[in-house]
Amino acid sequence: MNDELKGEVTRGARALVVYPQMKGPRGDRSDLDPEARLEEAKGLALAIGLEVADAMAIVIREARPGTLFGEGQIQNIATACALNEAELIIVDGSLSAIQQRNLEEKLKRKVIDRTGLILEIFGERAATAEGRLQVELAHLDYQAGRLVRSWTHLERQRGGFGFLGGPGETQIEADRRMIRDRMAKIRRELEQVRRTRGLHRDRREKAPWPVIALVGYTNAGKSTLFNRLTGAGVMAENLLFATLDPTMRAIRLPGLEKAILSDTVGFISDLPTQLVAAFRATLEEVTAADVIVHVRDIANPDTESQKRQVLEVLSDLGVITAPEDEEGQEDAAIPIIEVWNKWDLLGADQAGSLREAMEHRDGETIVALSALTGVGCDELLETAGRKLTQDSRTYTFVLPVADGQRFAFLHARGEVLSEQDAGEGEQGPQIRLEVRLSERELGRYRAL
Known part of the structure; x- marks a missing residue:
C-alpha cells in the first residue's frame, strides 16, 4: 500500500460517501431507508470537518469477501471520485481489514468505514480524561483488528532472544502485544474512573437532589434543551455527536428545591461495538437517574426509527424492563418523559396531526416543545416535578x-x-x- 494512503483523516478533505445497501439473505440491519442513511452518513462526515463531494447508495446482493463491492461497482466508485475530485471514500458500513486494504489499493484513495469515522469524531470531541480514555480504548480495539500480515511494515522480524530460540518475535506480534498491554492499562484506569463515578453516584443518592437524565438520538436537540433549562454553555450545534462527555447542572422544579439535569452522549444506529463497550460507564449515569427525558427530533422524517434505536439501548441498559408491545408501550424501570422537540420546524397541518396523535398515546408522558425558542419548556419542568413526586x-x-x-x-x-x-x-x-x-x-x- 502507498504510504500516502495511511494516516489520519484530514479536515477539509473532499469525501465520497457510499452506503452499501445489503439485499442478501441477511438483509440490512438498519430500518432507516437508503436516503436517510446517506443523510446520516453525510452528517457524520460534516461532524469531523469533511467536505462531502457526493453520496451514493450501492445495492449489494452478495458481499465479496475481499472487497465487499463487485468489480463494476468499484469502477463506478472510482469514476465518481474522479468526477467529484474526492480524495477520501467513506463506506457507511463495516469493512474488514482485508476489504479496506484491497479497496484502497484498487481506488488509490484512503477508505474509512463507519466505525473508523465515528471513532474519528469521538477522538476529536472527547473533552474529559474519562472520555479520552474511552476513545483510546475503542481506537485500540479497532486497530487490533486491522493488524493483518498484508501490511508490509509488520512482516519484519525482531532478533531471536526468545527462551526457546527460533526466528524471534515478528513485528505484527509485537504490535499486537503492545496494543493488548495498553488496552489492559486503560481498562484498569477506566475501572478506577467507574469506581469514582459510583462513589459520586452514591453521594448523589444520599445527597439531597434527584437526577434527571436527557437521552436521545444524536442531534435531537438535547444540548440545546440542556442549555435552555440550565443557562449552561454546553456545545450545542447542528452536528452529530456534539456532546460526548456527561455534563450536569442544577435546575429548579415546581414542588422541589432543586434537581440535577444530566446531558448524555447521543445514540445512533449501528454504533460500533467498540464504542458500546467503551462508553458503558458514561451511559451508566442514565441507570442512576430518577427520571429520564427522551428528547426526539419530531421534525425528522425518521423520528420513529430513531426512537426505536434509543429504546434498544435503554433496554440493553436495563432501564426498560420489557420490549415495546404492539401498542407502542414499554415497561420502564425509571419514569420516562418523551419530549417532542423542534416543534417550531413543523407546519400547521403536521403540528395538528401530531397533537391529535399525542392525545391517543395513553400511558405515555409526552411534552411538545422547542428548545430553540423555549416554548413548552415550562410544561416540561412541571411534568418532571410531577413525575418525581407522583407516588408521594x-x-x-x-x-x-x-x-x-x-x-x-x-x-x-x-x-x-x-x-x-x-x-x-x-x-x-x-x-x-x-x-x-x-x-x-x-x-x-x-x-x-
Whole structure:
C-alpha cells in the first residue's frame, strides 16, 4: 500500500460517501431507508470537518469477501471520485481489514468505514480524561483488528532472544502485544474512573437532589434543551455527536428545591461495538437517574426509527424492563418523559396531526416543545416535578435540630408541609416535620 494512503483523516478533505445497501439473505440491519442513511452518513462526515463531494447508495446482493463491492461497482466508485475530485471514500458500513486494504489499493484513495469515522469524531470531541480514555480504548480495539500480515511494515522480524530460540518475535506480534498491554492499562484506569463515578453516584443518592437524565438520538436537540433549562454553555450545534462527555447542572422544579439535569452522549444506529463497550460507564449515569427525558427530533422524517434505536439501548441498559408491545408501550424501570422537540420546524397541518396523535398515546408522558425558542419548556419542568413526586405520601419525622443532613435531604427531596417544635430529646431540641416523600426517596432517607 502507498504510504500516502495511511494516516489520519484530514479536515477539509473532499469525501465520497457510499452506503452499501445489503439485499442478501441477511438483509440490512438498519430500518432507516437508503436516503436517510446517506443523510446520516453525510452528517457524520460534516461532524469531523469533511467536505462531502457526493453520496451514493450501492445495492449489494452478495458481499465479496475481499472487497465487499463487485468489480463494476468499484469502477463506478472510482469514476465518481474522479468526477467529484474526492480524495477520501467513506463506506457507511463495516469493512474488514482485508476489504479496506484491497479497496484502497484498487481506488488509490484512503477508505474509512463507519466505525473508523465515528471513532474519528469521538477522538476529536472527547473533552474529559474519562472520555479520552474511552476513545483510546475503542481506537485500540479497532486497530487490533486491522493488524493483518498484508501490511508490509509488520512482516519484519525482531532478533531471536526468545527462551526457546527460533526466528524471534515478528513485528505484527509485537504490535499486537503492545496494543493488548495498553488496552489492559486503560481498562484498569477506566475501572478506577467507574469506581469514582459510583462513589459520586452514591453521594448523589444520599445527597439531597434527584437526577434527571436527557437521552436521545444524536442531534435531537438535547444540548440545546440542556442549555435552555440550565443557562449552561454546553456545545450545542447542528452536528452529530456534539456532546460526548456527561455534563450536569442544577435546575429548579415546581414542588422541589432543586434537581440535577444530566446531558448524555447521543445514540445512533449501528454504533460500533467498540464504542458500546467503551462508553458503558458514561451511559451508566442514565441507570442512576430518577427520571429520564427522551428528547426526539419530531421534525425528522425518521423520528420513529430513531426512537426505536434509543429504546434498544435503554433496554440493553436495563432501564426498560420489557420490549415495546404492539401498542407502542414499554415497561420502564425509571419514569420516562418523551419530549417532542423542534416543534417550531413543523407546519400547521403536521403540528395538528401530531397533537391529535399525542392525545391517543395513553400511558405515555409526552411534552411538545422547542428548545430553540423555549416554548413548552415550562410544561416540561412541571411534568418532571410531577413525575418525581407522583407516588408521594405524607410522613412525619421528628429530628434533632442539629441533624442538618437529614433536614437538607427532606427539604430538597420532598415537600415539607409543616415544621413544629417537638420539645427536648436525647440529642437536644427537636423539630417535627410533615413531609410528602416518594417511596424511592424514603428509602434513600432511611439509608442516611
